[in-house]
Amino acid sequence: MLAEYTGAVVILAVALVLASALLGIHLLVGPRRSFAEKDEPFECGERPIVSPHQRFSVKFYIVAMLFILFDVEAVFMYPWGALFTELGWFGFVEMLTFVAVLAGGLAYVWMKGALEW
Amino acid sequence: MEVLLPVVLKTLFIIGVAVGAFAPVITWIERKQSAVMQDRIGANRADIAGITVLGLLHPLADVIKLLTKEDVVPAGANRVMHMLAPVIAAVPAIASFAVIPYGGIYQFGDTTVNLVVADLDWGLLYVFAIASIATYGTVIAGWASNNNWSLLGSLRASAQMISYEVTMGLSVVGVFMVFQTLRLTDMGVAQDSTFRIFGFLEHFGLVESLGFLGHLTLPSWGILLQPLGFIMFLTCVMAENKRAPFDLPEGESEIIAGYFLEYSGMRFGLFYMSEFIEVVVIAALMTAIFLGGWSIPWLSQADIIGGITPVFGAGVATALCMVLHVVTFFVKVIVMIWLQMQIRWTLPRPRYDQVMDLCWKVMLPLSLANILVTGLVILLIQGAKS
Numbered sequence: 001m002l003a004e005y006t007g008a009v010v011i012l013a014v015a016l017v018l019a020s021a022l023l024g025i026h027l028l029v030g031p032r033r034s035f036a037e038k039d040e041p042f043e044c045g046e047r048p049i050v051s052p053h054q055r056f057s058v059k060f061y062i063v064a065m066l067f068i069l070f071d072v073e074a075v076f077m078y079p080w081g082a083l084f085t086e087l088g089w090f091g092f093v094e095m096l097t098f099v100a101v102l103a104g105g106l107a108y109v110w111m112k113g114a115l116e117w
Numbered sequence: 118m119e120v121l122l123p124v125v126l127k128t129l130f131i132i133g134v135a136v137g138a139f140a141p142v143i144t145w146i147e148r149k150q151s152a153v154m155q156d157r158i159g160a161n162r163a164d165i166a167g168i169t170v171l172g173l174l175h176p177l178a179d180v181i182k183l184l185t186k187e188d189v190v191p192a193g194a195n196r197v198m199h200m201l202a203p204v205i206a207a208v209p210a211i212a213s214f215a216v217i218p219y220g221g222i223y224q225f226g227d228t229t230v231n232l233v234v235a236d237l238d239w240g241l242l243y244v245f246a247i248a249s250i251a252t253y254g255t256v257i258a259g260w261a262s263n264n265n266w267s268l269l270g271s272l273r274a275s276a277q278m279i280s281y282e283v284t285m286g287l288s289v290v291g292v293f294m295v296f297q298t299l300r301l302t303d304m305g306v307a308q309d310s311t312f313r314i315f316g317f318l319e320h321f322g323l324v325e326s327l328g329f330l331g332h333l334t335l336p337s338w339g340i341l342l343q344p345l346g347f348i349m350f351l352t353c354v355m356a357e358n359k360r361a362p363f364d365l366p367e368g369e370s371e372i373i374a375g376y377f378l379e380y381s382g383m384r385f386g387l388f389y390m391s392e393f394i395e396v397v398v399i400a401a402l403m404t405a406i407f408l409g410g411w412s413i414p415w416l417s418q419a420d421i422i423g424g425i426t427p428v429f430g431a432g433v434a435t436a437l438c439m440v441l442h443v444v445t446f447f448v449k450v451i452v453m454i455w456l457q458m459q460i461r462w463t464l465p466r467p468r469y470d471q472v473m474d475l476c477w478k479v480m481l482p483l484s485l486a487n488i489l490v491t492g493l494v495i496l497l498i499q500g501a502k503s
Contacts, residue, residue, distance in 0.1 A: 007124045007235030008215045008243070014128055015211035018136070019204045019387060022184075026383030030188045039192040041264040042378060051193075052260075052268040060276040063473075067279040070481070074286035077488070078242060081293030084492065085499060092492050099485055106481065115477045116470075 062114050073102050127234045131214045134447070135401070140393045141176035143454060147393075148175065150458045183386035191263055191379045198261035203380065203387035206254030209247045210394040216240040217401045218302045220411050220443045221309070221418055223435050232411075232443065233302055240301040241293075244402060245286060248357065251391070252278045255359070255366065255376045258388070262379035270375025273469065274366035278357055280476045285353035287484040291346045291491040292339050292406055304339070305410030309417050312337045336414040339407035345487050347407045349480055354402070355457065356472070358395045362464040365472060400453035401446075408449045411442035418442075 041048050080087070080095055087094075109115060145160060149172065152159020160172035190199055220232030237243050252275060259271020293299060296307045311334040340347045356363040367375040377388045404410060413421070418438060426434040467475075 003120055004235055004237055006120060007128065007233075008212070008237070010121075010124050011128050011132070011215040011234055012208070012212045014132055015208040016204070018132075018211065019207045022383050022387060023200070023204070026184050026186075026188060026386075029184050030186055030382055032187060034189070036192075038189060041191040041193065041262070042373070043265065044373075048265065050265060052263060052265045053193075060272055063276045063280055066477070067283055070283040071286065074283060074290070077287065077290045078293060078299060081290045081488075082297055082299050084294040084495065085297060088499070089496060092496055095492070096489065099489070103482075103485065110478070115473070 062109075066109065066114070069105065070102070073098075123230075124234060127232065128215075131217070131219060131234060132211065135214055135397045136211060136394055139397045139450075139454075140390060141180075142173075143393045143396055143458075144176050144179065145173055146454070146458060147461075148172065150455075151462045154462050180386075183383050183389075186382040188382045188384065189379075193263040194379065195261040195263075198257050199379075200384070202254050202258035202261060203384045203391075204254075205257065206251050207387045207391040207394070209250045209254075210391040210398060212247050213244050213395075213398045214401070216243050216301055217398075217405055218305050218410060219401070219446045220439055221305060222302065223439050225432060225435060230439070231302065232439070236300070236302055238298075238300045241289065241299050241406070244398075245282070248398075249278075249282055251395075252282075254388075254391075258380070259376035262376075264379050266372045266374075267376050267378045269372050270366045270368070270378065273368070273372075274359060274376055277359070277363065277365060277472060280473060281353045281356040284476055284480040284484055285350065285357060287481070287488065288346050288349035288353060289406065290484075290488050291343045294488070294491050294495060295339070295342050301405045301410075304406060305412065308336065308338050308409040309412035310337050311335060311415060334415070336409055336412070338409040338414075343407070343487075343491070345483065347403075349484055349487070350406070351399075351403060352475075352480065354399045355460065356476070358392060358399060360392060360396070360457075361461050362466050363472060364466060365469050368466070396454060396457055397450065399457065400450045403453050404446060404449040408453070411446040413441070413445050 076098070077095070080091060084091060148160035151157075160175045161169055163169065163172065163174040163178040165174060190196055215235040216233065216237055218231075218233035218236075222232075223230045235243075255274040255278070256271045259267040259269075259274070262268075292304070296304045298304060298307070313331070314333045314335055315331055335341055359366050367377075372378075377385055380388060412418070421438045421441065422431075422434050425437060428434075429437065
């Protein structure tokens with residue numbers, strides 16, 4: 001049972017080794033001449049006057065909430081899709097009800113203007 | 118040990134081909150194809166002792182240059198996160214190859230050879246799970262750089278990537294319903310067959326009247342059974358990869374280079390590399406799901422092996438069929454890479470609101486409709502059969 005996962009672990013390990021080896025070689029080979037002006041964050045030649053590490057209005061949080069909503073729906077559909085012919089008409093009507101509720105939700109956020117930018 | 122050795126060999130093969138050969142060559146194809154499309158000469162300068170080999174040495178020059186550049190970390194940046202972000206972006210891209218079958222299942226006497234690194238029965242879900250980790254890489258990169266442009270880029274990236282993840286998941290549900298599986302090897306086996314174009318007319322007793330048309334067959338590939346799913350899934354995975362026309366997180370003209378603005382040398386190189394590896398992942402995934410995987414149209418595995426066994430014997434015939442299938446798979450991958458390059462150099466970059474509208478207002482309702490129509494058609498065909 002767990003034998004199936006050896007491949008996934010092996011490829012993950014190889015990928016990690018590959019990425020860290022490239023970074024390691026770069027650390028060894030690359031030159032190092034740092035001074036204050038070079039280390040400054042790039043802001044088109046100006047000195048940064050606003051630090052990015054402070055509070056900012058994230059308009060994108062609505063998208064994140066909608067994502068959670070609809071991604072749960074998507075995950076629910078995978079096993080249903082894989083068993084579709086066995087479930088037959090019963091499964092189809094069940095999913096139709098489920099999608100109708102969610103489509104209602106989508107219509108609601110759409111009308112409320114949550115999808116406008 | 119008997120378990121580990123074939124797994125390690127298969128891993129080294131797919132990583133060697135995809136990351137070692139395909140990814141560098143794609144950087145060359147990107148330059149050459151854009152040059153051809155824009156009527157320029159293109160990459161042809163890098164040379165060893167005057168030999169340029171059509172510019173094929175450019176990827177090599179890239180690696181040397183990226184490795185020997187200074188590693189600049191801006192003042193005030195979070196050094197640990199700044200270092201980790203490119204690794205988090207690159208590792209999932211490589212690890213996605215674990216479940217992609219580049220060949221079928223073959224019997225050599227008692228031993229079964231299955232050309233996939235990890236044959237998980239929730240295969241496609243593994244790809245989605247691993248690929249969504251890459252989102253963290255871009256968001257952390259923008260946050261850790263202590264740069265306003267980077268932060269804007271990573272905010273754009275986060276909203277774009279999670280939005281398209283929803284439609285990406287929903288646009289392939291139709292494929293699960295058609296093939297009744299999430300396992301990519303099973304999808305490949307299912308696509309190694311044909312269906313009659315007018316087969317559904319049989320239930321009305323009309324096939325006979327069509328004559329030879331009634332016997333016309335098509336390979337039962339995902340692209341023919343789920344054409345809308347193919348287009349939507351391709352759009353979503355290209356948006357996930359953040360390459361043009363969906364490169365708003367980079368947006369050179371507005372936010373300089375977005376989330377990897379403060380990256381130099383090989384740290385930038387890892388972001389760059391992971392984008393090109395993802396092009397190969399997308400091509401391989403599209404091939405496995407929609408383009409019949411390793412199968413040759415109208416020639417099933419049994420036909421091939423049965424056809425050449427009298428000449429070479431069963432063992433050699435199976436081996437030949439295996440080689441043929443692996444070559445077929447990579448030919449299809451090359452076609453899909455070409456298609457992505459063509460799209461990348463043809464379409465301009467849309468505005469951000471247009472990208473989000475396409476996802477939430479067009480593709481989400483369309484993918485739900487696709488699922489319902491697919492379900493209805495499957496049930497009607499089933500009902501007619503019974």
